[in-house]
Amino acid sequence: MMNKKILAMGILAAVATTANAQENKAERDAAAAALQTKTVADTTGKLWVTGGTVQLNMSQVSLTNWSAGGFSSVSGIAQFNAFANRKKGRFAWDNSVALAYGLLAQDGQDAMKTDDRIELNTKFGYELKKSWYLAALGQFKTQFTEGKDAATGAKISDFMAPGTLILGLGLDYKPNEHFSAFISPATAKLTFVSDQPLADAGAFGVDPATYDAMGMKLTNGSNTFFEFGGYVKMMYTHDLATNINFLTRADFFSNYLKDPQNVDVNWETLFTFKVNDWFAATLSTLLIYDDNTQIMKPWEGTEQQYIGKGTQFKESIGLGIMLKL
Template sequence: MKYTLPFLLSLSIALPAAGQNDVDKGARDASSAAMQTGVPADTIPDGWTRSGIININMTQVNLTNWAAGGFSSVSGIAMFNGTANWKKGRKAWDNSLILAFGGQHIHNGTAPQKTDDRIELNSKYGYELKKSLYLAGVFQFRSQFTEGFNADGVRISNFMAPAYALLGVGLDYRPNDNFSVFFSPATARMVIVNDKKLFEGLGPDDRVYGVLNGNTSELEMGGYLRLQYKRELAKNITFLTRGDLFSNYLRNPQNIDVTWETLWTFKVNEWFAATLNTVLIYDHDTQLPKVDDAGIAYTGPATQFKQTLGIGLSFKL
């Protein structure tokens, strides 16, 4: 039951957006046409354009006296990926929200486990200095809905543990509505670990997600680069990729944090679609269990990778 509430919450936030389906249809069609043809962003009509994709994938297996063996199981993932963008004259405001939660329960006596858990909000406001170049400010928030555990059942994460809040001012290059590059040489990022249990057993100089033992947050100042590309490749195929790079000037600036995501959506019909989502993360402050060549266990940074392939209900807003 502990994973049911976040799953339903992600749906309750996402599904009301379906009511916007007809509100901005004309503006969305114009924006979609611009995406396909590469029309410059300044030709897109002023006002709001909204879009979103809701995906719900479920799997259920029931075995009774099955000679080949195995366990009954149930799993599901709900994901919302939406945007709300505003443009008027030389001003532009882009917003995106990603909510995802998934879990599985195998009927073999083990507890339910998460398979996905994500909250991410991005906002960028810009003023056009000259064609395709904006003076812009960005805000980003990332966290998760509920607690996470390692293979030994030890809690290693929770809501707001970690959480990342980023605020920066810089230049945004956006030659068209498909592509943008934002760079800020001075960006503030707050790393939050609001769960004391994650620090249990650690020394006074140890850190969790970069936060020193005894604290609940760590303020970082650094350089930030964000790239984004989106495209409607065909009538029923959309592609989105975005990458974030951050270097903390205050501690180990050579260790650059990397987040790179791709999302493919293959629409089968009005109600069904296949989605392929990948996320690659490298954060030097995230310590993960590893084993050296001699078989000795230790913790250290490592490249994280997640791939999710789903086929199920899909609503394109």
């Protein structure tokens, strides 16, 4: 009888020890899992998603005793695009930079620009519900060097002439990695014209200089021009095939303070055809309409020109080196 009691007590002790060991193991596993989850969450919260491309396109033509005529020429365009994005909890912060500069040189002629761009973008948002963010956007645009009219050689633009700063508050819709749309009913747009002769001429919408009857300048032209209105910015990208990517971006701005029906448009498209990891061909277009930009336009049926508003369009095909960052 005593032996049975001792055996029963031994079995109960073994069961209790095993249960306690299993309970301790479960607690240790849960603690380890919680620590691992916290570590992953903290790491993810600190992670910046970055990337970009560097591209160099070149073309060259050499003519020697060429009976058909023509000019020897060399041209090149360098482009740099990069982004740095961060998301932690409900907060998202997207940043990007786009730089480009291109030149064309022909025999007996000064080099001419074919591209000139500085663009910085930042957008900070708080997620209200899935795919919808309350966001603030900032955008800055200008160019590196002075621009000249191809026909007359007259200076028509320069660094910070114009320079454009856009600040907007609105809703940002990002349903997936391919599409985004920022909609702002309250956006400030400030245009800078730091070159005084261009400012005196009233370029890019600023108030021009005033002169007396003898042509003496009384006041300088304004160096800034303020607008307030609605702004929409959209982006879509998609891989059409394994080595073919399509990207399009479009900006629309309506100035509430003057002629809101005349909407400013900046719409660009880009097809990238990758040959391998470092060589690619590109096809791009850029359409611009700015209600405050005056351009030289020909009178139909004559050789005369006049200054007026108009749609600008550029198309380019490039083949060259493309490196991913």
